[in-house]
Amino acid sequence: MQVYMDNNATTMTDPKVVEAMLPFYSERYGNPNSLHKFGTSVHLPLSKAIDQVYTGINAAESDDIVFTSCATEANNWVLQSVWIDKVLNSDKNHMVTTEVEHPSILATCKFLEEQGMKVTYLPVNEQGIVEAHTVRSFITDKTALVSIMWANNETGMIFPIQEIGEICKDKGVLFHTDAVQAVGKIPVDMQAVHVDFLSMSAHKFHGPKGVGALYIKDSQQLTPLFHGGEQMGGRRSGTLNVPGIVGMGKALELATQNIEATMALIRSKRDRLEDALLELLDDVMVVGDRNNRTPNTILISVRGVEGEGMLWDLNNALIGASTGSACASEDLEANTVMLAIGADSELAHTGIRLSLSRFTTDEEVDYVIEAFTAAVKRLRAISSSYAKVGPTPGGEAQACDLLYLHDKCD
Amino acid sequence: MAKDNLLGGSLWDAYSNKVTTLMNNPQHQGEITEEEAAAHGNKLIVADFGAESCGDAVRLYWEINPETDVIENAKFKSFGCGTAIASSDVMTELCMGKTVDEAVKITNIDVEKALRDDPDTPAVPPQKMHCSVMAYDVIKKAAGLYKGVDAESFEEDIIVCECARVSLSTLQEVIRLNDLKTIEEITDYTKAGGFCKSCIKPGGHEEREYYLVDILADTRRQMDEEKLAAAADAGALGDFEHMTLVQQIKAIDAVIDESVRQFLVMDGGNMEVIDIKSSDDNIDVYIRYLGACNGCASSTTGTLYAIESTLKEKLSQKIRVLPI
Numbered sequence: 001m002q003v004y005m006d007n008n009a010t011t012m013t014d015p016k017v018v019e020a021m022l023p024f025y026s027e028r029y030g031n032p033n034s035l036h037k038f039g040t041s042v043h044l045p046l047s048k049a050i051d052q053v054y055t056g057i058n059a060a061e062s063d064d065i066v067f068t069s070c071a072t073e074a075n076n077w078v079l080q081s082v083w084i085d086k087v088l089n090s091d092k093n094h095m096v097t098t099e100v101e102h103p104s105i106l107a108t109c110k111f112l113e114e115q116g117m118k119v120t121y122l123p124v125n126e127q128g129i130v131e132a133h134t135v136r137s138f139i140t141d142k143t144a145l146v147s148i149m150w151a152n153n154e155t156g157m158i159f160p161i162q163e164i165g166e167i168c169k170d171k172g173v174l175f176h177t178d179a180v181q182a183v184g185k186i187p188v189d190m191q192a193v194h195v196d197f198l199s200m201s202a203h204k205f206h207g208p209k210g211v212g213a214l215y216i217k218d219s220q221q222l223t224p225l226f227h228g229g230e231q232m233g234g235r236r237s238g239t240l241n242v243p244g245i246v247g248m249g250k251a252l253e254l255a256t257q258n259i260e261a262t263m264a265l266i267r268s269k270r271d272r273l274e275d276a277l278l279e280l281l282d283d284v285m286v287v288g289d290r291n292n293r294t295p296n297t298i299l300i301s302v303r304g305v306e307g308e309g310m311l312w313d314l315n316n317a318l319i320g321a322s323t324g325s326a327c328a329s330e331d332l333e334a335n336t337v338m339l340a341i342g343a344d345s346e347l348a349h350t351g352i353r354l355s356l357s358r359f360t361t362d363e364e365v366d367y368v369i370e371a372f373t374a375a376v377k378r379l380r381a382i383s384s385s386y387a388k389v390g391p392t393p394g395g396e397a398q399a400c401d402l403l404y405l406h407d408k409c410d
Numbered sequence: 411m412a413k414d415n416l417l418g419g420s421l422w423d424a425y426s427n428k429v430t431t432l433m434n435n436p437q438h439q440g441e442i443t444e445e446e447a448a449a450h451g452n453k454l455i456v457a458d459f460g461a462e463s464c465g466d467a468v469r470l471y472w473e474i475n476p477e478t479d480v481i482e483n484a485k486f487k488s489f490g491c492g493t494a495i496a497s498s499d500v501m502t503e504l505c506m507g508k509t510v511d512e513a514v515k516i517t518n519i520d521v522e523k524a525l526r527d528d529p530d531t532p533a534v535p536p537q538k539m540h541c542s543v544m545a546y547d548v549i550k551k552a553a554g555l556y557k558g559v560d561a562e563s564f565e566e567d568i569i570v571c572e573c574a575r576v577s578l579s580t581l582q583e584v585i586r587l588n589d590l591k592t593i594e595e596i597t598d599y600t601k602a603g604g605f606c607k608s609c610i611k612p613g614g615h616e617e618r619e620y621y622l623v624d625i626l627a628d629t630r631r632q633m634d635e636e637k638l639a640a641a642a643d644a645g646a647l648g649d650f651e652h653m654t655l656v657q658q659i660k661a662i663d664a665v666i667d668e669s670v671r672q673f674l675v676m677d678g679g680n681m682e683v684i685d686i687k688s689s690d691d692n693i694d695v696y697i698r699y700l701g702a703c704n705g706c707a708s709s710t711t712g713t714l715y716a717i718e719s720t721l722k723e724k725l726s727q728k729i730r731v732l733p734i
Contacts, residue, residue, distance in 0.1 A: 303462075305489075306465065306466065306490050306494070307491075308491035309433075309490065309491050309494075309495065312422070312433060312492050315422075348465070349465040350462070381439070382436060382439045382487060383488065383489045384458070384467045384468060384469040384487035384489045385462050385467070385489050387469050387487040388441060389442070389471065390456065391457060391458045392454070392455050392457065392555050395455070395456055395457040395458055395551060395552070396458055397458035397460055397461050
């Protein structure tokens with residue numbers, strides 16, 4: 001058996017989505033900007049996809065949802081264009097974000113800091129979220145933008161977007177949320193929250209890769225990132241990714257039409273997996289209150305077992321999971337989320353993320369419970385953390401100071 | 411960046427088969443108890459290096475024959491990734507049968523080489539070379555415990571890049587001899603900084619005592635100071651060709667004041683030194699005539715010859731005088 005438990009990284013494209021996309025490759029391949037019938041004949045399916053996306057997040061008619069190539073593009077667009085619109089061309093110079101954002105936010109912030117933007121990176125509490133009152137206290141007269149994720153990719157923890165939105169509205173500050181891990185996983189209702197900009201990505205909810213969108217409240221000003229062919233009403237140039245947009249619409253419809261029931265289904269499997277691991281294994285810890293988590297995510301710390309080693313054993317068992325361990329990254333840099341949670345520096349090296357989907361089966365959950373516990377058993381047998389014979393006096397190791405890694409995230 | 415780098419390579423694909431095999435099934439993983447060591451009449455040494463909070467930790471067990479100092483049995487325990495476990499395993503194997511003095515000579519490079527499938531292909535990708543360093547450090551720790559000395563006493567030199575084992579003195583020498591100006595050049599010449607990159611500048615994977623950026627800056631500064639000191643000596647010795655530009659101007663002005671200017675002034679003229687340009691073959695002194703010299707026929711013939719030959723005689727045969 002092989003089991004995919006890395007659905008926060010990407011998901012399987014739902015075969016129903018692929019089926020909806022297929023006609024738009026070799027049959028209905030016209031460019032929607034063309035005047036002839038090859039082009040115009042794709043307008044109807046595109047309109048349908050647009051409707052599906054508006055419905056999926058309950059956007060109003062007066063709002064824009066502009067399709068992009070991915071959420072990274074949407075995130076870059078908001079941050080870079082707010083810099084142009086509100087900082088270069090007005091008297092603001094500041095934005096607020098969190099330490100645990102996706103790299104497409106954090107790296108863009110670093111880039112804007114080099115251009116002269118002042119950025120406040122808010123810390124998270126031991127639950128891994130930013131509290132709304134913290135956001136309020138860091139907004140100043142100079143603040144142009146608050147950018148805070150809806151749900152975290154590593155922990156699944158859901159941020160208080162409604163409260164933060166109200167604070168931003170009160171203070172007259174633009175509010176952007178990277179909702180990549182929320183849209184399609186939990187209810188997202190744009191008429192119930194005050195959000196100016198929202199980024200999303202199709203491949204996180206069983207849609208295709210290479211397509212995302214930016215929601216823009218009330219069609220408000222935001223200088224385009226891409227200039228050219230005046231597509232998307234001039235907001236985002238580039239020939240429309242017709243199969244991608246059709247696929248995204250279909251995928252969001254499938255993910256949201258019975259979202260409460262789908263969430264309950266995924267949650268029951270996730271909770272069973274989490275409960276089993278917590279019961280079968282000593283010295284393990286799961287990050288964050290499960291009632292405030294996306295229903296598919298578990299971030300579990302396994303004492304004495306390094307994350308990459310654990311992934312290795314899971315991979316040998318044909319299970320795909322993820323770790324924030326520095327050892328598993330190309331550049332040996334520890335994951336900022338793990339460090340920002342801060343309660344336990346060991347978590348930076350022992351955290352394993354299991355993320356389920358609506359396609360995860362009970363058999364797969366059973367298999368993962370078995371393989372996970374077997375891997376922990378094998379690696380703990382090798383682990384120095386579980387050795388019985390202590391070091392010769394004087395042979396003890398010095399504790400490690402991870403502070404310098406924290407400094408790097410400031 | 412080029413075609414090969416468009417897709418981030420998979421870390422695990424770059425592991426040798428030996429690394430994979432030993433990670434899946436380490437041969438020397440385990441513990442040795444005091445009782446077992448005592449039963450063989452041997453001394454048990456247990457040394458730790460690293461910690462779980464650092465991301466990797468290893469515990470090394472040596473059973474040493476006190477008569478011969480030979481490590482008769484060795485085991486390890488490791489908290490770490492695949493390469494850390496495989497490195498610890500091969501390090502433990504390399505220790506066995508050696509005396510403690512022989513074992514301290516094992517380096518992380520020996521450990522990495524022992525993990526290779528073929529001699530010319532690295533066993534681990536560059537950023538994982540770091541994992542083998544801990545295997546080396548724990549040997550020093552164990553040997554220090556056995557001999558009752560500090561582990562650092564086994565280190566003859568200050569190691570700046572632990573992955574490639576490049577010492578401070580080597581780096582300073584290579585920078586000087588090859589006139590290196592960038593970190594990339596240092597990595598090309600010595601391999602230092604080419605692996606986990608911690609030693610390049612502060613803020614990397616681990617904190618270091620010495621960083622390549624500082625060593626480069628300090629060595630370059632020393633080289634500049636030495637160059638100036640040499641020039642100052644040249645000035646003091648009257649070695650015109652090795653003087654700095656300022657010293658050369660002063661020396662030329664001094665000669666002109668002493669031997670030339672008075673004759674020009676007598677005829678209602680004067681001159682000034684504008685610039686000096688040195689090449690391998692010539693030192694070109696650019697001058698400008700003032701007053702009556704300006705436009706005087708002799709200024710491009712006899713007078714010019716007189717100025718040039720005076721400077722040649724007193725300062726350097728390479729001098730050419732060029733009026734502008």
